[in-house]
Amino acid sequence: MSRTLFKVPTRETGIDADKSVLDKIAKRKKSTSVVTGTPSTISGKIALARKLIESKLGHLRDKFVSITDEQQLIDYIDKAIQNGKCAIDTETASLDTIDGHIAGVCLYTKGMKPAYIPCGHISPMTLVRLKTQLDYDVITRELQRAEDNCVKWLLHNAKFDMHVCYWYLNVLISPFWDTNIAGNLLNENEPHSLKVLWNKYCKEDDDDAQAVKFNTLFEKGIDFRMIPLDLAYLYAAFDALMTWELYEFQEPFLTENNPVCIDMGLTRVSKLWHNIELPEITTVFDMEREGTCIDTKYAKELHDKYTKELTSAEKVVHLEISKVQHKIDRLAVDKPKMYSKLSNPINIGSPTQLAILLYDVLGLTSNDKNSPRGTGEEIILAMNHPIAKAIIAYRKVSKLLSTYIDAIPQQISKRTGKLHASFNQYGAKTGRFSSSDPNLQNIPSKNHDIRKMFIVPEGYVMVGSDYSQQEPRCLAYMSGDESLLDAYRTGKDLYALIASTLYKVPYDECLEFRPDGTKNEEGKKRRNSVKPVVLGIMYGRGSASIAEQMGVSKKEAERVIADFFKHYPKVAQFVMDTQQKARDYGFVETAMGRKRRLPDMQLDEIELTPQITASSNNFNPLFDDEEDDDDVDMNFVPDDIYYKYAAKMRKAWGRKQKDVVKQEALQEGYAIKDNGGKIADAERQCVNSVIQGSSADITKHAMNQLHRDEELKSLGYKLIITVHDEVIGMCPYENRHAVAKRVQQVMVSAAQQIIDVPMKCDVEISYKWYGEEVA
DNA sequence: ACTTGGGGCGCC
DNA sequence: AAAGGGCGCCCCAAGT
Numbered sequence: 001m002s003r004t005l006f007k008v009p010t011r012e013t014g015i016d017a018d019k020s021v022l023d024k025i026a027k028r029k030k031s032t033s034v035v036t037g038t039p040s041t042i043s044g045k046i047a048l049a050r051k052l053i054e055s056k057l058g059h060l061r062d063k064f065v066s067i068t069d070e071q072q073l074i075d076y077i078d079k080a081i082q083n084g085k086c087a088i089d090t091e092t093a094s095l096d097t098i099d100g101h102i103a104g105v106c107l108y109t110k111g112m113k114p115a116y117i118p119c120g121h122i123s124p125m126t127l128v129r130l131k132t133q134l135d136y137d138v139i140t141r142e143l144q145r146a147e148d149n150c151v152k153w154l155l156h157n158a159k160f161d162m163h164v165c166y167w168y169l170n171v172l173i174s175p176f177w178d179t180n181i182a183g184n185l186l187n188e189n190e191p192h193s194l195k196v197l198w199n200k201y202c203k204e205d206d207d208d209a210q211a212v213k214f215n216t217l218f219e220k221g222i223d224f225r226m227i228p229l230d231l232a233y234l235y236a237a238f239d240a241l242m243t244w245e246l247y248e249f250q251e252p253f254l255t256e257n258n259p260v261c262i263d264m265g266l267t268r269v270s271k272l273w274h275n276i277e278l279p280e281i282t283t284v285f286d287m288e289r290e291g292t293c294i295d296t297k298y299a300k301e302l303h304d305k306y307t308k309e310l311t312s313a314e315k316v317v318h319l320e321i322s323k324v325q326h327k328i329d330r331l332a333v334d335k336p337k338m339y340s341k342l343s344n345p346i347n348i349g350s351p352t353q354l355a356i357l358l359y360d361v362l363g364l365t366s367n368d369k370n371s372p373r374g375t376g377e378e379i380i381l382a383m384n385h386p387i388a389k390a391i392i393a394y395r396k397v398s399k400l401l402s403t404y405i406d407a408i409p410q411q412i413s414k415r416t417g418k419l420h421a422s423f424n425q426y427g428a429k430t431g432r433f434s435s436s437d438p439n440l441q442n443i444p445s446k447n448h449d450i451r452k453m454f455i456v457p458e459g460y461v462m463v464g465s466d467y468s469q470q471e472p473r474c475l476a477y478m479s480g481d482e483s484l485l486d487a488y489r490t491g492k493d494l495y496a497l498i499a500s501t502l503y504k505v506p507y508d509e510c511l512e513f514r515p516d517g518t519k520n521e522e523g524k525k526r527r528n529s530v531k532p533v534v535l536g537i538m539y540g541r542g543s544a545s546i547a548e549q550m551g552v553s554k555k556e557a558e559r560v561i562a563d564f565f566k567h568y569p570k571v572a573q574f575v576m577d578t579q580q581k582a583r584d585y586g587f588v589e590t591a592m593g594r595k596r597r598l599p600d601m602q603l604d605e606i607e608l609t610p611q612i613t614a615s616s617n618n619f620n621p622l623f624d625d626e627e628d629d630d631d632v633d634m635n636f637v638p639d640d641i642y643y644k645y646a647a648k649m650r651k652a653w654g655r656k657q658k659d660v661v662k663q664e665a666l667q668e669g670y671a672i673k674d675n676g677g678k679i680a681d682a683e684r685q686c687v688n689s690v691i692q693g694s695s696a697d698i699t700k701h702a703m704n705q706l707h708r709d710e711e712l713k714s715l716g717y718k719l720i721i722t723v724h725d726e727v728i729g730m731c732p733y734e735n736r737h738a739v740a741k742r743v744q745q746v747m748v749s750a751a752q753q754i755i756d757v758p759m760k761c762d763v764e765i766s767y768k769w770y771g772e773e774v775a
Numbered sequence: 776a777c778t779t780g781g782g783g784c785g786c787c
Numbered sequence: 788a789a790a791g792g793g794c795g796c797c798c799c800a801a802g803t
Binding site for chain 1: 776777781782783784785786787
Binding site for chain 2: 792793794795796797798799800801802803
């Protein structure tokens, strides 16, 4: 692998260390810890950590090792190379992998003691780096030697440690396994922290080794570099051991020809793991490492502009409030409790205060039965009160300012001057990415102001590429509906085609533009009105909701939906089959075989629990003694009773009627737990998981292909952002045309390696996100 | 002082 | 009768 390293990073000596640490020292004189018993001084926290570590991990003192001798490390790496595998984990001062500090590296390979190699530890008193640790250069050299000798690195949450090794030790790690992501593939419905997984799947002895969470040993915000070396290794080395053991547990499940894998029906999942998710780790790591440029000067201008807007929006609201000051005064007398919750001036950002203002002061009513005191946009605007628009305007500006304009520049790395957001590869249970710190997947798109903050370096252009109708194409493929597939194969506009069949109007009359290029408002209307139907089916929406989206009556929507299913019968079949599969097996699968387990699909409609109360019909004083419990199944429910109430609950419409049935059952001595809601939720998730998850399969595969494409590599193309059906990269200005062409080819071919439907991909070249196109 | 849950809202 | 899939972040209010 010929990935270029940057120049040797500057390393902290520790002397100029964290301002936050100094702050804490300064603060400690002021703070009192008497009340809570929680130590607030550094030395107090360390003393507590010592006590806890010694009691919980003291027995590991001789089983683990702290490496501070060069030859010892060389021997360790020799063994790792000999074994061909090594678990690695890193400890850091904070969760910041770029502007923070490393504390040490944990290693484990079979035949050796789990090891901690401290390197960034400092004296809590003087903040000077401890001299008893190996030099950074030695650790870098040895890790690089292992990497060069193709050691298969086992990690948990690999991307984090890859960043740490890269930014603080200048070593690029090639991950061989990630127990976090693998864990998600094996069961997305469980917590995936290393300790929890290890305790659940690997711990052999209840009393002996017990994985202890960081938070239980260390006070919040403690800098691991200050933990003394004789303690640090007891906690840290365990992580590498746990990662190794968890890998050994997971490996058979995700190895294609292993009987365990076959028996568990994980063959396709294992392929997904090796062919997409595992390579994706490096793809995403490199993407995050590259980061995004932010136009900070422009951000400042935006700050000024929107701050002014916020102030004026606030004024408008308060002007409206001042008009009803007399009513507020009256509230002080009528409902003092309510009044006391109001600040002066009223905080528009507080839902509580806003609700009091709208419902108690102004006496307005909500149009939403489900939230009688709601303050959401729809409810407020429906009130038709002059204050409504002002509140919404204030909210809009406030959101933009606090979530984007002000927050994003703050997260720019001091070290690189770029924004290095996180892209969480298994952020969603469907397999989709999520993004955080900051979330680059919810940057406003209609308002171009914010997106224009995202720029590229001098001499570069931004290359945005997005799949056109990715999810509907997945629906066409997964359902195998010929009419739907035909629409894409003949290159027709899907929505126009659907509108044409549903409204029995010629196809050409359902397009936004006529052949001569002029706008056809009627056509646009028809086309847009069927979008909610397709989307609704993919989201598992009901007819009422679709009707609202379409702007027609519920009846009309039902007719259109029924018509849709009539014309696209395999879509209807697909929805039913998908749900039935989930009921039978407890999961659904994407195009690549990614699983979404939906255990709620296998719930009984209702659960009956016998109520042993004096008033109930089945009360029997003889069974009231606890000794009798052994022989009697206290939860026994006759079948006929179950079916009787299941049927009654099914027929009962609305909460009121259901409550009546529940009361009736209670009289007969049974408490009903209604699972109807959970099952309905799961039913909606079935189809959506398949479509959303298959789309994720495609985008992830495309990202890997783009990342590894030799032509794109030589053209200097780099990924920087992904937003579900969209991949954003950059390249040198002069290569823009070649890159655009190639990106499109790769995106389309990647999709077609997964779904057999023609795919369309639009590529745009610009200098900034949503900037004007560059020719 | 810090965490948690809810409301609200930005995106696909 | 009502029925919206998947996220993360902001703020507030209440709980520890």
